[in-house]
Amino acid sequence: MATASDDTLLASFALGDPDAAAAFIRRYQGRVYGLARSMVGDPGLAEDVAQEAFIRAWRNAQAYDSRRGSVHTWMLVITRNLAIDAMRLRRAQPVDPEVFSTLDLRASPARGPEASAETSAEMRDLRAALDDLPAEQRQALLLAGLCGRTAAEISEIESIPLGTAKTRIRTGLQKVRSSMARRSTDQ
Amino acid sequence: MSLTCAQLEDVAAELALGTVSGAERAAALDHVAGCAACRNLVDQLARAADSLLLLAPEAEPPPGFESRVLSRITPAARPRRERRRRVLVGVAAAALVAGLSGAGVAAMVDDDRRAADIRTALTIADDGRWTCRAVVYGDDPTWLVVSLDRTDDLSAAFSVEAFRSGQAGPVTVGTLTIEQGHGSLATAIQLPAGELETVRVLDARGQVRYTMRF
Structure with missing residues (x-):
């Protein structure tokens, strides 16, 4: 079961197979908990978010669409949305945004036989796209995308006008999108 | 706007x-x-x-994380038959939630192909997610599973009662205990599944907090 493809493992997980459930959790728990911890800061709340992410995945497995991305990314999107909800509800104190100024953009690829190759290529393109961004746009984008910070919060953190924060986020994400699309086409 | x-x-x-x-x-x-x-x-x-x-950096979750998630998905104590049915209900309920929104909406799932003898009623919150779910199936015995999934971390006990078609008074079902917003009550009830009309969840003051109509 540990070597099953991501899609197969997700399908078995959704059907309540205990072995598949354990394998699915082991495959993604480090990433899911890591993202939750990055966003909400508090370890207890991060575990709540991570647990709920797996429950949501189990309940809504039929909503997964492989054309939109990998199971790995799908799990992280669920986690991000739950973490943002949790932060809004509980006014959690996220991690110090300074953490992301030193973020290791060479983060290791996901575990799992097919996820590794798939996310490695995506990671490579993403790293290159982020490297091309001006530092202030990269910082704003990572604060929004990985910390779940709103434009208003980024404006406060960076001591910049709200409009400038919005522009940095928007321009940064548009450039990343264009860069990744171009690199994907070139390959 | x-x-x-x-x-x-x-x-x-x-x-x-x-x-x-x-x-x-x-x-x-x-x-x-x-x-x-x-x-x-x-x-x-x-x-x-x-x-x-x-x-996002990878991080090792606290010890016991895997077993805590598994206990919410595949409790070891749950009979095999019930476990399978719950999964089917989960799929049907999720499909329903995806298509509905509006406070206080209660609805019934009746998926003839996958779960002909399972009936589900939900209470849907403003954001479209279900908050309280009642699932009933079987006739000998009839099983009722009531689950509460709140977005807060409330830990509390609720009483659950059921109404049978054509009868005015409720039947006491049991106590639903939640921890950190989540919990379930699974119990056999003395009612045929097809005659169950409404399930209500009441707080400690006796106030009705959730109503699910089949």
């Missing part, structure tokens, strides 16, 4: 990143629902935004 395409473009990145909320998000989603070009823009940005999540 309805946005123009130019206004949507300004907020599209934040929408894709999930950091827009409240009225601004509602207005943006309203526009996107009726504008294919803007929907495509947000979709493309969302793919880039989702990729960013791959950069």
